[in-house]
Amino acid sequence: MDMEEKTLYQSIVVGAGIAGSVIARKLAEEGNQKVLVVDKRDHIGGNCYDVKDEQGVLIHQYGPHIFHTNQKEVFDYLSRFTKWYMFDHEVVANVHGSLIPVPFNLNTLYFVYEEEKAKELEEKLITAYGLNSRVPILKLRENEDEDIQKIADYVYENIFLYYTMKQWGKKPEEIDPSVTARVPIVISHDNRYFRDKYQGVPLLGYTSMFQNMLEHPNIDVELNTNSKSILTFKDGQVIYGGKPFTGNVIYTGPIDELYNYDEGQLPYRSLEFVFENFKQNDYQGHSVVNYTVSEEYTRITEFKHLTGQDIDTTTIVKEYPRDYDAKKGQIPYYAINNEENDQLYQSYADRFLKHEHCYLLGRLAEYRYFNMDGMVYHALALSEKLLNKDKSGENLGGVK
């Protein structure tokens, strides 16, 4: 690409994950901006990327991704770029060889207790919390009723303790309570993992959805390109192609990397994914089995049960939680949010945001966990903000 072309861009998006792809499309389409999207990986889609493996099984390279939302606006936006394979996602836990529904709900009671006792406990839970309520494990443990305490102990010990120790290297009460609250005790006979109205995966896969999103005459995508090789942030200025760039920069990568970790690494948990193919139709009969009392991995996903793919071989993935060290090239998956880490993040963010027209977007750049739908919502909101700005002529951007 020659310099003439380079000077055309009004926005540069770092990262072709869900956050970067959504905002790139919005700015290109609705703002009629020329947008450059760069990603250091050799593919688009970020962690939502899926691909067929050697055996032809569609796998999720960075762990199982099930799209779920209650926000019609988000679902409708993505539906412009894909049809869906819709299903209600369910998970079971392998507890000493028995498979029980997770989140723990009124059905699970009947797997664990004799019918008469289960019925009695069911009534107790409904009286205490109300039908259809959702109670985080740490809250259930505070209940003073002896029977409810017993249930809480069971759930804590058989669902949460070992799994959380593996995933976070800490006990449930030592991590941010919002994390375990994502999988509450459900006071109803609902086995679904999520309650959302829309649940499923893109019919032809996530990568195909992102391809459609990024396919726009105003969008150029450059893969295998670290933003560091094309953008410099210095003294409040962004330099691109050797010149000051005054367009929008939407950064969706890890912010500490941008500053060579000079204030320290932002802590994350990482994961190692081990894929295995079996020349058989079915491996475990479920899309996801959580291992909550045994094994070093947290869960096994069997992809064909998620994607609905009709194929006579099957691929699974085991997820092994790992400590994270950016310098060893590990992928940061889960931000470890606490006061100290959030402060460190804020310090990096403040430095970055001193640059005009520069924005932080995404699970890495914002150092927060987002589900995909939250990410889309957030990307749509930032696009609207930038587009309104553009309409008022405040930020037409571009290289000077």
Ligand code: FAD
């Ligand atoms: P990413 O997908 O990480 O994209 C960021 C992109 O930026 C990457 O492609 C990266 O290569 C690129 N990049 C970074 N730095 C640079 C740089 N300097 N230069 C160039 N490129 C750069 N959500 C759900 O809704 N449902 C699920 O079932 C679900 N399952 C999940 C399972 C796991 C194991 C994990 C970890 C997350 C899961 N999520 C799920 C969350 C989901 O992955 C995120 O919401 C989503 O990936 C966030 O997208 P993003 O664009 O912010 O980040």
Ligand code: UDP
């Ligand atoms: N969790 C658990 N046992 C389970 C499922 C979840 O202990 O069977 C805890 C664990 O701490 C996990 C958190 O609940 O990190 C959130 O679960 P979720 O399924 O949302 O995790 P993710 O999909 O992000 O791995």
